[in-house]
Amino acid sequence: MKRNIYQPLEARVEEIIAETPTIKTFVLKPKFDFSFQTGQFIELTVPGAGEAPFTPSSDPGVKDKIDVTIMKVGRVTSYIHAIKEGMVLGIRGPFGQGYPLDKFKNKDVLIVGGGVGLAPLRSLLLSLFSDIDNYNKVVLRYGARTPVDIVYKDALPQWQKKKKVDILTTVDVGDATWKGHVGLVTTILKDLPVDLKKAVSIVCGPPIMMKFVTLKLLDLGFKPVDIYLSMEKSMSCGLGKCGHCRIGRYYACKDGPVFTFEQLKDIRDIWD
Amino acid sequence: MDTLFLKSEDFFKFLDRISLDYELYVPCKINTTAKVKCDFGFSLPAEDYFLEKYTQLNEESIIFNEYRSIEPARTYFTPCKEEVSQYFCEDKKAKERPLAVYGIKNCDIFSLKIQDWVFLGPDVVDQQYKERRQSALIISGDCTAFKEACFCRAFDINPFVEEGFDFNLSPLNNGFLVDIATQKAKDIADSIKEVFSPATAGQLSGRASKRELVVRRLEEHLAQHKIPKKETLKDIVTSGYSSKIWQEQMKTCVECGGCVFMCDTCHCFLLSDEPVGENARRLRLWDGCLFKNFTLVAGGANPLKMRYMRLRNRYLKKFDFFIDNMGIQACCGCGRCIDVCPGKIDIRYILRRLYEEKYIPAA
Numbered sequence: 001m002k003r004n005i006y007q008p009l010e011a012r013v014e015e016i017i018a019e020t021p022t023i024k025t026f027v028l029k030p031k032f033d034f035s036f037q038t039g040q041f042i043e044l045t046v047p048g049a050g051e052a053p054f055t056p057s058s059d060p061g062v063k064d065k066i067d068v069t070i071m072k073v074g075r076v077t078s079y080i081h082a083i084k085e086g087m088v089l090g091i092r093g094p095f096g097q098g099y100p101l102d103k104f105k106n107k108d109v110l111i112v113g114g115g116v117g118l119a120p121l122r123s124l125l126l127s128l129f130s131d132i133d134n135y136n137k138v139v140l141r142y143g144a145r146t147p148v149d150i151v152y153k154d155a156l157p158q159w160q161k162k163k164k165v166d167i168l169t170t171v172d173v174g175d176a177t178w179k180g181h182v183g184l185v186t187t188i189l190k191d192l193p194v195d196l197k198k199a200v201s202i203v204c205g206p207p208i209m210m211k212f213v214t215l216k217l218l219d220l221g222f223k224p225v226d227i228y229l230s231m232e233k234s235m236s237c238g239l240g241k242c243g244h245c246r247i248g249r250y251y252a253c254k255d256g257p258v259f260t261f262e263q264l265k266d267i268r269d270i271w272d
Numbered sequence: 273m274d275t276l277f278l279k280s281e282d283f284f285k286f287l288d289r290i291s292l293d294y295e296l297y298v299p300c301k302i303n304t305t306a307k308v309k310c311d312f313g314f315s316l317p318a319e320d321y322f323l324e325k326y327t328q329l330n331e332e333s334i335i336f337n338e339y340r341s342i343e344p345a346r347t348y349f350t351p352c353k354e355e356v357s358q359y360f361c362e363d364k365k366a367k368e369r370p371l372a373v374y375g376i377k378n379c380d381i382f383s384l385k386i387q388d389w390v391f392l393g394p395d396v397v398d399q400q401y402k403e404r405r406q407s408a409l410i411i412s413g414d415c416t417a418f419k420e421a422c423f424c425r426a427f428d429i430n431p432f433v434e435e436g437f438d439f440n441l442s443p444l445n446n447g448f449l450v451d452i453a454t455q456k457a458k459d460i461a462d463s464i465k466e467v468f469s470p471a472t473a474g475q476l477s478g479r480a481s482k483r484e485l486v487v488r489r490l491e492e493h494l495a496q497h498k499i500p501k502k503e504t505l506k507d508i509v510t511s512g513y514s515s516k517i518w519q520e521q522m523k524t525c526v527e528c529g530g531c532v533f534m535c536d537t538c539h540c541f542l543l544s545d546e547p548v549g550e551n552a553r554r555l556r557l558w559d560g561c562l563f564k565n566f567t568l569v570a571g572g573a574n575p576l577k578m579r580y581m582r583l584r585n586r587y588l589k590k591f592d593f594f595i596d597n598m599g600i601q602a603c604c605g606c607g608r609c610i611d612v613c614p615g616k617i618d619i620r621y622i623l624r625r626l627y628e629e630k631y632i633p634a635a
Contacts, residue, residue, distance in 0.1 A: 003399070004356070004357050004399060004400075005396055005397070005398060005399070006356040006357040006398075006543060006554055006556070007357035007358070007359070007554070008357075008359060008360070008554075009360070010360045045359075045545065046545075047359055047360075047545070047547070047551075047552045048545055048546060048547030048548075048552035049545060050544065050545045051543065051545065052570065073570045073571045074569075074570025074571065075570070076570070077570060088360070090359060090360070206571075207573060232569060232573075233567065233569065233575075234566065234567045234568060234569050236541070236542050236543050236559075237541070237543060239396045240394075240395070240396070241390050241391060241396070241398065241539070241541075242540055242541050242542065242543070242559070243539060243540030243541070243559070243561065243589070244540065244542075244559070244566065244567060246585075246589060246593060248592075248593070249592070249593055249596040249597060254395070268513060269575065272573070272574075272575040272577075
């Protein structure tokens with residue numbers, strides 16, 4: 001019997017970590033062999049309620065568990081936020097094209113994240129850290145709405161201590177405790193410690209943030225082929241069949257979710 | 273390919289033989305209230321055909337459909353609502369009887385190419401579709417007339433079938449010429465040899481002239497509509513991106529989804545889960561890009577929030593995406609979307625306007 005492409009397979013929720021008031025990380029233990037490449041996504045099923053696409057936030061090198069960081073924002077994510085440790089979810093995937101790590105080798109890797117968009121980037125960062133000798137440096141610029149909304153609060157300072165890593169975080173609106181930078185993430189893209197001649201940039205965040213970061217990066221001199229974007233689209237099947245996530249000649253689920261700006265630049269209204 | 277002659281009085285022996293091995297669907301005529309909107313004085317037929325299970329019909333109501341049925345052929349391979357998976361357990365679906373569909377026309381055969389591309393590949397195979405499609409028996413037929421909305425010839429698609437079937441029926445005098453294209457059709461024909469006789473040269477040339485006549489009449493009719501050639505489609509829909517036609521034509525859209533659900537080439541669907549006792553099951557439901565939630569994401573962003581954007585998206589999918597990825601347009605000219613639309617939105621008119629806006633500048 002050939003594999004049924006619509007059928008979810010079991011994964012047990014091992015641990016739930018509250019990141020912010022609206023974002024939780026779920027540590028899943030699949031009951032089957034599962035591996036993915038950083039940047040690929042999965043369809044996560046709440047039995048009987050429905051499924052939604054998420055990009056794992058864990059190191060793909062860790063084989064027996066996957067982390068998925070999820071913001072409570074819609075119907076399925078509300079069900080997911082209500083689940084408890086020990087419960088069983090369904091997984092399909094992995095789907096799509098992830099980050100082409102080979103093309104980042106020996107380069108300055110600039111990563112720009114916004115809000116919960118840091119989730120897939122965490123997976124990328126962990127992949128880069130575990131093989132850091134092959135990359136020139138890793139520069140992360142991360143923006144969140146307020147200090148409360150910053151995800152991976154404990155991990156960020158530890159990442160900063162790693163060799164060849166440079167991290168700067170900003171918030172749109174500060175509070176009494178915040179001593180860091182205030183302003184949109186585009187305001188911390190000045191004077192970047194990267195050599196444009198051998199740099200790539202990876203952007204993940206809300207569409208409006210991706211739009212202005214892309215424009216800024218082009219302004220700074222990044223070539224469209226060196227700007228990698230994670231496109232968020234309505235998806236159902238994850239397999240290029242259901243038709244929801246079309247972007248021009250591509251399907252985000254099959255040809256993406258990671259695209260270079262070169263692939264998208266001639267398609268109209270990509271940021272809507 | 274063998275071509276045999278089947279006398280009218282033996283027709284039901286042929287169908288009976290097929291229904292022994294297959295779940296056979298056959299055309300019957302239904303009365304609809306739909307009126308022909310405009311036929312330029314051609315007095316075209318307005319009846320419609322519907323395919324029903326053979327076993328549920330009496331012989332009088334089974335006919336040869338002169339043109340395509342109301343429902344698209346994909347209905348038989350990906351029904352509008354069906355269970356596609358259970359959870360966390362072996363799929364235990366009963367084995368289906370193979371399908372035989374009589375009444376398929378060339379527009380449907382063209383469109384099944386699109387459905388095959390979607391569900392059989394390019395990389396991932398929908399097993400349920402594959403099994404159904406491979407085991408099915410396609411009994412196509414020549415169109416001996418056409419509806420007002422039919423426009424297959426505008427895209428160089430013939431109103432008769434030359435490939436993609438098992439049996440093809442061409443009505444002739446007191447019977448049918450039957451083309452036998454595949455081994456499974458040949459096996460069936462061999463098992464009821466007595467009802468067939470070899471086709472004569474006269475019968476074959478008679479069929480050729482009947483086919484020519486339908487093509488000629490259809491082309492005369494289509495000349496009135498001035499539908500652009502298929503080679504221009506990609507160009508006119510992409511360069512017409514900012515055309516006012518999208519907004520203008522969507523004024524009468526009531527978002528019923530008829531155009532996408534009756535479309536022969538549309539394939540979009542939504543996976544939807546529902547609990548069943550302790551367990552749950554997954555359904556595949558037809559979805560359509562004319563609905564406002566089609567591209568809505570959690571959080572509220574919607575790239576196709578206005579109706580005109582959704583209409584334009586549909587044309588870009590059919591004439592840009594599919595031509596880019598598959599090399600053919602996802603439109604067979606069956607005109608079902610025209611017949612079904614309560615808002616009288618007409619794909620022929622929209623394509624003509626897009627063409628004229630690009631190539632015939634206003635005086």
